[in-house]
Amino acid sequence: MTTPQPLRIGIMGTHSTGKTTLLKRIEMELRAHGIPVARTGRLGKRAALTGLPKMQHHTATSTEWIITQGIVDEIAATRPAPEPIQVILADRAPFDALAYFHAAQQWRHETPDPLEQERLHLLASTQTPKYHLLLATVLDPALPVEHKHDYDTRYHTLVDHHTHTLLTEHAIPYQRVTSDPDSQAHAAERALQLCLNQTTP
Template sequence: MTTPQPIRIGVMGTHSTGKTTLLKRIEMELRAHGIPVARTGRLGKRAALAGLPKMQYHTAASTEWIITQGIADEIAAAARPTPEPIHVVLADRAAWDALAYFHAAQEWRQETPDPLERERLRLLASTQVLKYHLLLATVLDHGLPVESRHDYDARYRALVDHHTHALLAENEIPHQRVTSAPNNQTDAVEYVLQLCLNQATP
């Protein structure tokens, strides 16, 4: 007997644009409607704990680790043993997200990209595109201050935002943009809820 695959929703975007908060809101709404859901995340922190560089110091190796670990996390989340099967997997940092961070890091460091290495990582990320029922891409709002506890490089943060949306456009990947406007985020949560209610197996 074939087990139905869960709905997979990924989020991507530069840091401190509300990715995790958005997924938490979606998770709460889905659970409130009785839909079993699993959420992945903390890839950047886990990569750092493994001794890999992060943010503007990302390398091809750290990018590959994040992409492959994210894939493994999503597979494990979908197979997680619970009283009932998981119907929705929410991926905090979809596969293309790591690629955007890497491209931004190379530009920030003013490095000349290795075309073969970039293409290898692009192909790796592209294997996941069809697995997502929906991709949400947050948009950087320069008018919103970053919490003082975060010592982010503003130029790098903006570069990640640029490369996130450039990659999605260049590769013609269907996605939904999510801005910082409260109504826009609420609409995104409602859209995901309706998608899951229509497609999730009761």
């Protein structure tokens, strides 16, 4: 018997814009309604622990690692009965890694390799149809940032720009999430209603 595939909700956006906090909020809402959920994440930190570059130093190799490791994590998050996971919350959907890479290349004033760019885009594109909802945070320059990041103001802004540009250029449906509490609440409510309508607690 074929096991139904879980719903997938992914999030993208530049660092220090509340991605992880929003996913935690959605996770708590789902668990409160009895929906088995798994959350993936920490891809950038794990890539750095392997010695791969991060932030404005991202390369094609580190980008490919993040995309493929995210795929592996989502596959591993599914589990069979008696309590199969019904929803996977992905902290950094595949196009997020591309946005960070494009921003890094622009930050370094590098000319992109067309073949490398196409290969990575194809890899990310194979995963996009799996997502039932994509959320993308919007940078609010007025908000403080987490200084634990390798922080650079220009790079921070470039990632935000490339995140929304990629999604728009590839006609990928997504919901913008600003720092406004109403926007955050609307995103969480949309995710909750989607899951309630399409899962069986």
